[in-house]
Amino acid sequence: MLVAGFPFSHAAEAAAPVRGESPDTFEPGEVINSGHRFFGSVSRGLASVVEEATRRWGRPNGYVLGQEASGAFIGGLRYGEGTLFTRNAGDTHVYWEGPSVGFDWGGDGARTMMLAYGLPAVDALFTRYVGINGSAYFVGGFGMTALAANESVVVPIRSGVGFRLGANIGYLKFTPQATWNPF
Template structure:
C-alpha cells in the first residue's frame, strides 16, 4: 500500500514537470536515458591524452614546418608588395615636386641674363632634351681667360626647392683654341644632386658637349651620377672651356689649376 502511494506521488510529480515543460516549449526536460548513455559511452571510450614530452612524428613536424614557412613567406610578400607599391606611388610626386620645369628654368635664365624668354627658350629646350629636369641650379658670375691654356673663377649661390640657398665658388683650368677673355653670367643646372654637400667636388668636362644658341654657350660636366649644365652669356664666351674641369668649393680659391 505504502509503495503504491509513493509510486503514485512520483508519477504525479513527473506529470506536473512534463506539463510545465510543455508550456515552456521543452519536449523532454529530463533526458535521463540519453545522458546515462553518453556517460557510459565516455567511460567505455575515454578521450586520448597527449603526452607533451613524447617526440613528434617526423612527417607531422615537417608538415608543420612547411605550413609555417608558407605563412611567413605569404606575410612577407604582402608587406613587401604594399611597401613597394606605396614607395612607387610616392616617388613620382616627390620627383616632380623637387625638380624644376622647363618653364621655371626659362624664366630664371631670362630674368638673370636680361634676355627675352623666346630667345632663352631655345637653349633651355635643348638642355632639357639632353638632360631632363634639374633638381638644383647655381646662379652667379665668373671671369676667365685663355690663350691655349687658361682658367675660370666663379662665385654664386646654389638654389633648391624648399631649402635656403647657400654660397658656392668654382674654379678650373681650360684647354682649347679660344683666344679672348670672358666676363660671364652663369646659370648652372644641376642634375641628380642628393645631399647638399655632394656639390662640393670636381666635375670633369664632357668633351664635344659644347654648343652655342641665341647668344648662350652651354657645355656639360659630370662626376658619378651628378651632371652640371652651365649656361653662360657675356663678352667672349669661349668654346675651349668645355674641355676643362669645374671644381666647386665652399671657399674661394684664386688658383684655377
C-alpha cells in the same frame, strides 16, 4: 671653357640621371622665368637652351645663378661665384674655378646659369666636373655644355662679353669658399 667634339672619358649615358618628376625638381618654365629675370634683355635664346637641356637630362633638382670671368693663352683659368637654388636644401653661395689647356686665347666675362641634375645633396656639388662628349649647344647668344662627376651633371649656360677662341680641355671645381687655386 670646354668645347664639344673632344673625346672625354665620361659618356653622356653614364652620367644621365633618372628623369623622374620629383617635387624636388624644377619645371622648365620655372627655370626659364628665373633665367629671364637674371639675364635681362639678352635672354631671348634662353628658352631654347633650357628646353634642350631638359630634353637631354630631364628636370634639374637645382640651379646656380652667378657670374664668372675667364682668360687664356694656351693655358686658361676660369673663376666664378653664384647662388645654388634647391627646393629641399635652400640657397647656398658657391664658387667655382678651373684650369684648361689647349689651343685657346682671349678673355670673357659672363652671366652664368648652371642647371644641376642628379645632385643628391648640396655638398655633392663640391667636386671636379669634367666635360661630356658631344654636349655643346649654341643658340641666340647662349652657349651650353655639360659637365659630369659621379652621378651628377652640371650644365653651364653662359651669355657674356669678350672674346675667347679655340679648343681646350679642362674642368670646373666647385667650392664653398673662394680660392685662387684652380686645382
